[in-house]
Amino acid sequence: MQNNSTILITGGTGSFGQKFVHMVLKQYKPKKIIIFSRDEQKQNEMFKKFNSNKLRFFIGDVRDKSRLYRALDGVDYVIHAAALKIVPTAEYNPFETIKTNIVGAMNVIDACLDRKIKKVVALSTDKASSPINLYGATKMASDKLFVAANNYSGNNKTIFSIVRYGNVMGSRGSVIPFFIDIKKKNEFPITNKDMTRFMITLEEGVDLVFHAFKNMNGGEIYVKKIPSMRVIDIAKAINSQAKIKIIGIRPGEKIHEQMVSEDEAIYTYEYNNYYKILPAINDWYKDKSRIGKGIKVPKNFSYNSLNNKNTMTVNELKKWIKLNFSH
Numbered sequence: 001m002q003n004n005s006t007i008l009i010t011g012g013t014g015s016f017g018q019k020f021v022h023m024v025l026k027q028y029k030p031k032k033i034i035i036f037s038r039d040e041q042k043q044n045e046m047f048k049k050f051n052s053n054k055l056r057f058f059i060g061d062v063r064d065k066s067r068l069y070r071a072l073d074g075v076d077y078v079i080h081a082a083a084l085k086i087v088p089t090a091e092y093n094p095f096e097t098i099k100t101n102i103v104g105a106m107n108v109i110d111a112c113l114d115r116k117i118k119k120v121v122a123l124s125t126d127k128a129s130s131p132i133n134l135y136g137a138t139k140m141a142s143d144k145l146f147v148a149a150n151n152y153s154g155n156n157k158t159i160f161s162i163v164r165y166g167n168v169m170g171s172r173g174s175v176i177p178f179f180i181d182i183k184k185k186n187e188f189p190i191t192n193k194d195m196t197r198f199m200i201t202l203e204e205g206v207d208l209v210f211h212a213f214k215n216m217n218g219g220e221i222y223v224k225k226i227p228s229m230r231v232i233d234i235a236k237a238i239n240s241q242a243k244i245k246i247i248g249i250r251p252g253e254k255i256h257e258q259m260v261s262e263d264e265a266i267y268t269y270e271y272n273n274y275y276k277i278l279p280a281i282n283d284w285y286k287d288k289s290r291i292g293k294g295i296k297v298p299k300n301f302s303y304n305s306l307n308n309k310n311t312m313t314v315n316e317l318k319k320w321i322k323l324n325f326s327h
Contacts, residue, residue: 001213008034008075011082013042015171019202062104068111080122090135091251101138109149122146124164126257133252150218159218163208166198183239189247195231196305219279223259227312228305237317260303269294
């Protein structure tokens with residue numbers, strides 16, 4: 001990402017979008033940042049929060065291709081963050097989830113190709129790896145679309161890549177703010193006592209996007225190395241005296257999350273701070289320019305929140321919560 005460039009982020013009023021805008025304004029000198037989203041109230045709140053003449057707000061839905069065309073005029077870089085993300089909601093509203101997460105991805109790709117965008121990074125999720133729920137299945141389909149989009153670039157030279165990560169600590173709808181909100185009740189509902197989740201900060205998520213923009217050749221899925229933690233230990237970090245009530249698995253929920261499957265390991269390389277899943281199509285996973293200094297992961301490798309050697313302790317999470325939720 002270069003200075004004096006125009007950046008558009010779909011779903012830009014969400015937790016990621018807010019942090020992305022903050023960090024871009026701090027680290028770069030953008031010409032402008034376009035927030036493309038459906039909610040006028042959230043856009044208005046964001047406008048007041050940042051009070052920056054670099055921001056532009058565009059009401060629109062990724063389901064509406066013509067609106068995307070209009071918004072992408074003169075844009076250099078795109079981050080596709082818009083999605084329906086809540087697992088149980090997706091299970092009960094599959095048609096709507098498919099329209100946003102799959103058809104919306106197709107619209108973004110088509111519009112970016114036609115508008116000759118330089119680089120596009122799509123946000124993925126651990127749930128897209130060996131998906132068992134509809135949200136994960138739609139994001140897996142979205143990932144495949146963004147990988148294959150590199151076949152359609154032609155002379156436009158538009159390149160598409162993906163970043164994949166797990167539970168974003170403190171993001172809207174995640175477990176940490178939920179537990180903080182109900183900690184005075186002294187009872188936490190937990191679906192399974194063995195459940196584990198990956199833990200990543202918003203700053204780390206944005207940094208991974210910056211890294212992708214800087215290094216992408218097209219079609220890669222970047223997977224950040226991050227710690228994981230038992231959900232019961234998350235609860236203990238927030239209120240160690242609270243009673244744990246096991247309520248059972250919700251529709252579409254996994255006990256452990258996965259970011260690289262054994263099947264994906266064939267195409268996966270390890271680097272200092274991340275893994276990179278290279279595209280299977282066109283034998284791009286053999287392309288030395290895409291591999292760089294990566295080391296092939298072992299056969300039958302899987303990167304999941306259960307076997308992850310990097311774990312976050314209760315004390316580490318307590319410190320993070322104190323720093324981020326002390327207001």
